[in-house]
Amino acid sequence: MTERRLNAATLATLPPDIQRPNYDRAATKIGIVHLGLGAFHRAHQAVYVDDVLAHDPDWAICGVSLNSLDVRDALAPQDGLYTLALLGEQPTLRVIGAIREVFAAREERERVLGRMSDVDVRLVTLTVTEKGYCLSGGELDFDHPDIAHDLANPRTPVSAIGYLVEGLRRRKAQRLPPYTVLSCDNLPDNGGKLRRAVVAYAQRLDHDLACWIAENGAFPRSMVDSITPATDDALRERVCDALGCVDAWPVQREAYTQWVVEDAFCNGRPPLERAGVTMSDDIAGYDRAKLRLLNAPHSALAYLGSLMGIETVAQAMGTPVLAAFVERLMHDAIVPNVAAPRGFDAPRYVDAILERFRNPAIQHRLSQIAWDGSQKIPVRLLGTIADALAAGRPIGRLCLPIAGWLHFVRRQARNGVALSDPMNDVLSQVGRRTTGDATHDVDAFLAIDAVFAPLSADARFVAAMRSAYAALGDGSPDAVGAALL
Template sequence: MTARPARLRNATLDALPAAVARPAYDRDRTSIGIVHLGAGAFHRAHQAAYLDELLAVDPDWAICAVSLHSTAVRDALRPQDGLYTLVRIGERETLRVIGAIRELLCARDEGAAVLARLANPDTRLVTLTVTEKGYCLGADGLDFDHPDIAHDLATPDAPRSAIGYVVAGLARRRAAGIAPYTVLSCDNLADNGGRLRRAALQYAERVEPGLAQWIEAEVAFPRSMVDSITPATDDALRARVTAQLGCTDAWPVQREPYMQWVVEDRFCNGRPPLERAGVTLSGDIAGHDRAKLRLLNAPHSALAYLGSLMGIETVADAMRAPALAAFVETLMRADIAPNLAAPAGFDARTYIDAILARFRNPAIRHLLSQIAWDGSQKLPVRLLGTIADALAAGRPIDRLCLPVAGWLRFVVRQARAGTALVDPLDEPLTAIGRAATGEARRDVDAFLALDAVFAPLSADPRFVDALRAAYAALGDAGPAAIAAALERATQGARR
């Protein structure tokens, strides 16, 4: 019988192959300064990887990783002393063992330990990746009808929600005369720090008005932006990791080589020297969000609609189509970047280079069909804002209108095929698509009547004319017609 490989843990680190990177510091000399709520794969592949670099410089910022409900991460990694493998996937795969997590807790059955860690004076930063749903938000801030919020208000010393734990920990520190911790949302949520702050204050006001006043005066809730693609862990990844480590890792994670973390430099109880690990500290998180939306997400949408019409399945496949790849790069460099109000210190050329490399990564299977979802919500913030800025500056918008026309043609194709759109405006869009005749003026004008998408641009004749021309340029919207239109548009930029 073949012996099972040993488990990854502190005692097996020295036996790992030389090609596997491992913590560049003595784990026993680190101390927990961060409590992280939401110990999923993204945190372990992203923030924990940054902090693993940082601990070699400053050992006071190790992590207590808390799962609010599931015991799975704790039960997988506690026997491994919190160690796990980060696999960076690309043309060349690399492995690195992360040691930043020193403690793993599950709030569901270890709530007292979580509250004790939050109240510990060594804890100076609480970070969160709980997804938008985990903030229990409603239209006007906190959703007081949410079952977890209702439970926590009835029993604030035994919370269930992330908001409940954040505030309960702060309440304990206030009662003990301990300085508060900074609360840093790392979820992709617009104005994440501002929305978290409002929710915490609304909750605290219901618990004790004096506590809310103290939080408002003393606690910092910085905004942030994060970016990296983290595919789910599967058995194939576990098998590859075991083979390369020579020992078993119950829960490795994988990530593309690129990662970005931008944090508002506003902390209330000291902060880790994040910049030493490659984190960007900025006072303009909205500017970085805008750059991401326009230089990353807008080209993604262009690839999704134009690539789908060409019969292409993934982003990496789309970047192997010469006409589409050249068009997208031209769009980014010649049309989007010049119309971007970039944050201070932002290098658009370098950012575009990194995005194009990400798009070409053959190890990331990013489906165009998924990126194509919710076009009526995505296009206004991804593309139409750039078009509006270009018009205001007197710049051309012909190329910018081609992806928008691609979306219209995509809607028509789906409607004619009887395929439902994944979009909040599915019904009106499908009705317009079914009635489409192929005549540019008629079809485009029908779409432009959707004020929720196109107003106020739909009242600008320059945009209307350019969109009609782009729609007509796509011809029958077959692969050959799309490729020809893209080649013409790209050549026009090179003249």
């Protein structure tokens, strides 16, 4: 294997079929600090910013890894450069240049805070996962160890919230305007939750600072979407062979990507729309459409496909009876019950999702999608059913994936296999008591109010669930296939 390393010096020597930045990196300025320098950010938002820099050089990224040293140690010797592999029938490789600086906060706290209080930085973005916000019940958890530490030591923070507030405090002291804080994590009302957490934390430290943030800051909501498989040695080897040099940490994702951002910034913003970002005032509408039109069919494939012995989404879409059912489910049962945002083309979105599901280059395992069904079923399917009932529309097709989940739970429980679900104990107990009788089994599951209330009190829903459960018979592959027809 070659010892040459991807970096600014070797960039010009790459083979001509490798895409590379089409702007002068040396002429760019760091205008964004990103907290949480994981694979998703580098495969998603940083790629959009790479496109933005061709139009406006003021928005290069300083990437900050809050906990790990690994990303900095991999990318700093590469001048922030790394390779993106787009997975499809004809995979393509592209070197991304948007990240000009890489810090590991554990060892470089002052450099991070210094950059956050730089006048040129006008936007701070985050992908720290939901747990990185230190929330409980949607509000800041003051008992969280990281928050307790930061309140006691506000000048040396360890949490994302602590860094945001200390950076803003320094800007206020320097009479600089605040930066916009943009959450790019997949949690409902991400900007609203983040605003409340930041202001609540600041209030514990300094009332005037909290008021300044509340009055002058901005926390737009956003929605992101793209499947990003983990980097593995096979990807590293493939990239090295193609580039003729070593990339310590390439990333990969499907070709499809979506980023929807609320246009509510306080200190200027990148021309994101020129890079394909959708600017909208209805992020909740896009979130709802994604939950119902993307995530609900994913769950349908997971439970019905698992019962049929299928392992991945692409394999499920290669099973004609299951693929046809999911397509009908989306077009005929879900689309009519989605209140879409203005300008949103639901049929076109469905077609794009179906194409994504069929992508053989993405090995998305059904067993993983099946995790946490008690948390996913209510937001992915039960809301659509409630809207359909209110409108007097049929719900039989919508109930079949839920019945598939019940059969899946029953099978796992009777085989002594624990569920990857926070309600494993309750679900497994019900699953072990099932008899195969639709009325008995469905009524036992619907009694779990944490999942099914208040729909479980609707006789139409109960009847449809009993019918769907019975249609799946004993939950065997042949019985499921017959039900899908």
